[in-house]
Amino acid sequence: MTKRKKKKVSVIKDHPVWVKCHFFPYKMLQKRYQTLLIQHLKRAVENNLKSSAPDRDLLAFSIPSFKKSFFDDLKQEYKNGFFVHVTEERQDLQMTAGYIGRYARSPPLSELQIKNYTGEWISFEFKDYRNNGSKDLYTLKSIEFIRKLIRHIPPHYFNVIRHYGILASRVKTKFKKITDRLLSTPPIVEKAKNWRERQTKFQKEDPLLCKI
Structure with a gap:
């Protein structure tokens, strides 16, 4: 005799409330x-192929065998699904806001550069x-x-950090204050003299002035 599986029943409340949960599946x-x-990508590809231009x-996806093998290979390569970064709820949001702000303020293209958008066409300004x-x-x-x-x-795991250590953006200002106190002021380097100035100093007279 086989055991029957229990059905899971969902109850919809008239006044739903948030429930704290520390475990997320x-x-x-x-x-x-x-x-x-993947479903969204398939629909987007199909709509594009049906369009006038x-x-x-994406023309290769018009071949059913190519389309099937492409998405089958994608599922095979990521058998456990696509990675989703899930962490514990942050209590201190100031650091998170600062982190997002540093990377959001310099996108590849500013929203101000987008001048017109019709859904199918987009116009933008660039230098x-x-x-x-x-412009x-x-x-x-x-x-x-x-x-x-x-x-x-950038590709996955591609290093885009230009400065690290005491030159890292988040700490270089603090370290500069310390190094300025510990290190003496560097000597002022004189500007390199040109040929005329060097000859005048060596010969004690200006070589470009007529002696007659």
Whole structure:
């Protein structure tokens, strides 16, 4: 005789309230996130292929076997689902706000540079350094704009920190105050003399002045 599985019943309240929970089923969340994201990608690809001007990079997905193998390989490579970073609830949010602020203030493209967006097309302003830094207006299809923008996202585990140790951004100001107190003021370096000044000092007279 086999045991029947118990059904899980969900109760909807008229006045729902937040319930504190210290354990979160992150493994379930990883698989669920993977499923929903892949479904969204499939719909986005299908809608693009049905449009009047499909993206050239997505034309290969019009072949059913290619489309199936691509997403099957994606699921096979990430058998446990897509990674979802779940941590304990932070109590001190000041550090988190500062961290987000440092990285959000310098995106690849500022919102102020986006001048027009119709859903299918987007126009943005940029500095053309090949033309003396003049400001140019450029218009692209939205999916092409996203494709160009995500090129600026570094690969996984790619180190983008330019300074570390006492030169790290968050501590260099404090260390500079200490080093300024401990180290003496560096000597003032004289500006290098040109040929005329060097000859005048050596010969005791200006070599470019006529002696007659």
